[in-house]
Amino acid sequence: MTDSPRDARRLRVLAAMSGGVDSAVAAARAAEAGHDVTGVHLALSANPKSFRTGARGCCTVEDSRDARRAADVIGIPFYVWDLADRFREDVVDDFVAEYAAGRTPNPCLRCNEKIKFAALLDKAIALGFDAVCTGHYATVVINDDGTRELHRASDAAKDQSYVLGVLDERQLAHAMFPLGDTLTTKDEIRAEAERRDLAVAKKPDSHDICFIADGDTQGFLAKHLGSAEGEILDEDGTSLGTHSGAFGFTIGQRKGLRIGTPADDGKPRYVLDISPVNNTVTVGPVEALDVTALTAIKPRWCGTPPTGRATYTAQLRAHGEDVPVTAELVDGELLVEFDGEPVRGIAPGQAVVLYDGTRVVGSATIATTQRARAGAGAGAGSGAGSHGQA
Template sequence: MTDFPGAPTTPSTGRLRVLAAMSGGVDSAVAAARAVEAGHEVTGVHLALASNPQSFRTGARGCCTLEDSRDARRAADVIGIPFYVWDLAERFREDVIDDFVAEYAAGRTPNPCLRCNEKIKFAALLDKAVALGFDAVCTGHYARIVDHPDGTRELHRAADAAKDQSYVLGVLDADQLAHSLFPLGDTTKDVIRAEAERRGLAVAKKPDSHDICFIADGDTQGFLAERLGTAPGDILDADGTKLGEHDGAYGFTIGQRKGLRLGRPAADGKPRYVLDISPVDNTVTVGPVEGLDVHALTAIRPRWCGTPAAGEGRYTAQLRAHGEEVPVTAVLGEDELHVRLDTPARGIAPGQAVVLYDGTRVVGSATIASTERAVGV
């Protein structure tokens, strides 16, 4: 069978040594099976990322349980490939969980999935894979890789827009992209489940995991409170009037409406939203929804999917994992980006990622450091 789209440049034999990251879900299992069917020498690996993993998942919440590890092993057995479990729990704690907590403590809103791709799956895992002689790491992400005759590669959106995961892969640099395989990028989720069933994979109907994998119960505020403790402060309106109190500014996110526990309603009777979180004086500022309108932003630590971009240009930008693209003008520098949106977007917070696209091609990603709003806070 011919190779699937997006395989790295192959040696003369056309056969690659591929390390397939197997989470225990249907996507990574089918991705591994497709890599085998494409003629590659595939080894499956499950990443043990939890120091004290639970035995079972609760529905679709969380991942990295012992059940997930066993599901991955059974899938590897059906596919007919060697299988190992690699313990990366300490690295995951340092690079993802500790970073997550520190970002919230600093009043920012991080994306742990993006950080995991950057630091774990395509750094720690890929580095180890290359050191052991593997040519590529294969995952079940929904994204496409386009190869050019000169050997360069581009990351593009998946064919299935509803499942596209290029946003959380925007942190990959050219070298990481050169060693990546995404066999599912041209396929829809329904087709993947049907294929898994035909292949006899027991995970064919297993629910997708969602939310934050290391907060299995979905209680992010409780998770942060356990690690950061109680830190009472004031909830203010835009003119500085005290409206209520909170137990920790880390428990709020920009754009939040529910759970504000305000002492009195707004004079106009309209809902109020979190507009600003200040760790310096431990205050949370709320106001009308119009105060969320962001028309420009500055982002730092850019990472380019291929040749580094520079100068001013027109792009589209995705500002949240499941957000829509918006047209922007961006000035790209070595250390930061300045992005101006054609139309304002709401709920954009420091700590989130802005990912730039040229058509379906991912140009790069950067971390939002500050925003400019039409209505001052």
């Protein structure tokens, strides 16, 4: 049975309203289904800008005002909750620390885990709310025994279950995603918002990282971590040039390397390994990025943890394709082997999310990778290079 607002009993629902069209329509649908809905905008920035920079960001004063206007049109109470300190500690500081350690984090997963379905949910439950409603495209299914499962959205093109793979069964019990079980395009969502007289109907989507409004991730990291010149090396350890901070790179990166010496074969080079210990970046050919297996830590399960070896599909990026894998939980670590072709450009710090059909089994943070080609990167063959230490 699908847990849509229309199927459930009347609930007290706290609708997280970012100021965008998806969360506004989700709140409107929850209210239309007969729930007692209250809107809340999360103030996540200590010094929010008045206006958005282009179509980026979602934490400005303008966004707060857009959310309030949408709540007024829907006819629900509205509040602004200041979670800036918690957001800085759990998301922004974590983001900076991960890059400093040579890893590539996903702040959206961390925000869902620590803010929207932890800090916000805990406060909501303490105030007597039954559920937190968001504009994510995913589906919660209630089984006959009352347990809940997280599934992909009905429209695979808009599915956001990857960034929700950190939710456990308790959090799923209080999660509501009114947009997830309807086959509607984004244009249709905007048309629905317009029919509901919501001014956000034509508002551009937010992109990139919400707390980096101008999209300059490298500049943001340089501001927090400073500049530290280091060497760019080839696979043999030969210096090819310098950089101003290893944190400015990620595994699989091709652009922005600024290497003066061309490769012998004339082909592009890619970042193979990042070592924060000696502040070096190793580059090489694209085939050296092929990964056959990985180890992931800090697993979180959307229900009962799996036992033994089993086959799944795995998603490794927010908009990545499914790949067939065999996975097993050993001593608290998730061991994942790719059953088909090797996968390229996997960076420690990213999340691997396992699926059984459309059901989200759980997620874990990639710690190490095993390369297909011997000698490719510092951790090739062993999966335990300097970049993968966690």
